Amino acid sequence: MADNFNLSTKTKNILKRDKISLANCMTREYPLVYKKAKGMYIYDINNKKYLDFCASVAVMNIGHTNKEVINAIKKQLNYGLHCAFPDFYAELPVKYVETVKQFVSKKFNQAFLSNSGTESVETALKMAKWHTNKKWVIAFEHAFHGRTMGSLSMTKSKPVQRDRFGPFIPVKHVPYAYVYRHPSNDEQECVNDCLNKLEKTAKSVKNNLAAIFMEPIQGEGGYIVPPKEFVKGVREICNKYDALLCDDEVQAGCFRTGKFLAIENFNVTPDIICLSKSVGGGIPLGITLANKSIQDWGPGTHANTFGGNLVACASGIATLEYMKKHNIGENAVKIGNYIKKRLIEMKEKYILIGDVRGIGLMIGVEFVKNRKTKEFAKKERDKILNKCFNKGLILLAAGTSVIRICPPLIITKNQADKGLNILEHSIKEVQNVNY
Numbered sequence: 521m522a523d524n525f526n527l528s529t530k531t532k533n534i535l536k537r538d539k540i541s542l543a544n545c546m547t548r549e550y551p552l553v554y555k556k557a558k559g560m561y562i563y564d565i566n567n568k569k570y571l572d573f574c575a576s577v578a579v580m581n582i583g584h585t586n587k588e589v590i591n592a593i594k595k596q597l598n599y600g601l602h603c604a605f606p607d608f609y610a611e612l613p614v615k616y617v618e619t620v621k622q623f624v625s626k627k628f629n630q631a632f633l634s635n636s637g638t639e640s641v642e643t644a645l646k647m648a649k650w651h652t653n654k655k656w657v658i659a660f661e662h663a664f665h666g667r668t669m670g671s672l673s674m675t676k677s678k679p680v681q682r683d684r685f686g687p688f689i690p691v692k693h694v695p696y697a698y699v700y701r702h703p704s705n706d707e708q709e710c711v712n713d714c715l716n717k718l719e720k721t722a723k724s725v726k727n728n729l730a731a732i733f734m735e736p737i738q739g740e741g742g743y744i745v746p747p748k749e750f751v752k753g754v755r756e757i758c759n760k761y762d763a764l765l766c767d768d769e770v771q772a773g774c775f776r777t778g779k780f781l782a783i784e785n786f787n788v789t790p791d792i793i794c795l796s797k798s799v800g801g802g803i804p805l806g807i808t809l810a811n812k813s814i815q816d817w818g819p820g821t822h823a824n825t826f827g828g829n830l831v832a833c834a835s836g837i838a839t840l841e842y843m844k845k846h847n848i849g850e851n852a853v854k855i856g857n858y859i860k861k862r863l864i865e866m867k868e869k870y871i872l873i874g875d876v877r878g879i880g881l882m883i884g885v886e887f888v889k890n891r892k893t894k895e896f897a898k899k900e901r902d903k904i905l906n907k908c909f910n911k912g913l914i915l916l917a918a919g920t921s922v923i924r925i926c927p928p929l930i931i932t933k934n935q936a937d938k939g940l941n942i943l944e945h946s947i948k949e950v951q952n953v954n955y
């Protein structure tokens with residue numbers, strides 16, 4: 521990182537201090553040093569303005585420094601920050617859960633509050649194991665569920681995330697329906713193949729399958745949208761083997777695909793829902809929902825320190841109310857369809873683009889060196905990202921050679937065009953040099 525960029529002394533200085541004091545385990549894609557942000561824009565310490573096409577990794581779904589959210593946080597600051605909710609009682613966390621419950625089926629009538637995506641997944645894992653009293657879990661290739669040991673056991677997006685961290689908890693990984701990379705390149709064959717492998721694996725653990733964990737659209741793994749029949753098939757296998765379907769909506773949820781839950785696009789109802797990122801409006805917050813009958817664990821089986829943090833709940837309530845009031849999902853679908861259409865047009869012009877896929881404002885563009893062999897164009901993808909960054913557009917990588925487009929859901933058509941023009945220009949430059 522940082523070799524292809526013309527950095528100011530201010531930026532260099534902070535990067536240097538960061539390198540000395542911060543753990544070296546994080547991936548920083550660009551030398552962006554944040555100063556402030558508003559709506560769709562982020563400003564760095566040199567006051568350079570960037571159009572945000574990643575919503576700080578699918579967190580700032582209603583844009584940056586939303587007035588209603590900031591006011592709700594300010595108001596709560598007068599009353600207190602932390603009340604040890606897992607040990608005492610307070611109204612705000614109850615109101616937060618009641619607010620979330622408005623957006624999901626009545627089936628999901630109880631929740632546990634936490635602080636992050638990984639914690640919401642760990643909660644689901646423990647909840648499923650407790651309830652079923654079974655040992656095994658199935659997760660998918662390319663999955664990303666987090667980086668703590670339970671969720672990491674299920675994550676299988678990049679080898680670097682797992683190397684040296686085993687032994688893991690008992691998890692079996694099976695292929696996700698990634699039609700573009702299935703040898704048949706045929707939707708039906710891909711679905712049949714993946715469901716057969718899933719069923720074989722479910723059978724192999726001999727009545728000891730607690731849960732199947734699934735992202736309804738894989739995020740980190742490459743913005744992979746499975747066919748409807750696949751998601752329905754996973755539900756049926758859960759029913760057949762008496763296992764719980766745990767739906768990881770940490771990245772795809774909260775109206776990113778138009779619906780509150782991405783799994784609604786597949787007409788499937790899970791047993792446990794994991795949410796985080798955008799549900800706190802920028803303050804760390806995780807929530808795991810299920811029916812009360814599944815949450816038959818007793819006092820002391822699970823808890824934490826910061827779950828139900830008052831500032832996080834105030835921020836989360838204001839964020840969700842804003843989403844509801846402004847029908848944010850509708851804009852996600854409208855602008856998402858427009859962006860996808862433009863990207864498909866780009867695919868006609870640039871052979872580097874192998875695939876364009878997505879629902880709402882969760883869109884992936886996969887780059888390949890050769891459309892027949894589908895060889896990953898990782899270096900080219902990285903060059904495109906760097907060029908976009910230099911031109912004032914913030915995008916993020918996913919999978920091996922995918923660019924993910926997940927802007928705040930408040931994006932206008934005009935802003936979408938601005939970003940897409942920068943992206944197209946950058947693709948053109950990289951393609952002209954290489955081909």
Ligand SMILES: Cc1ncc(COP(=O)(O)O)c(C=O)c1O
Pocket residue numbers: 636637638639641664665666667735739740768769770771772796797
């Ligand atoms: C689908 C999914 N699950 C879980 C996580 C983990 O969330 P966190 O980084 O907040 O622990 C992520 C993070 O990107 C994610 O995309």
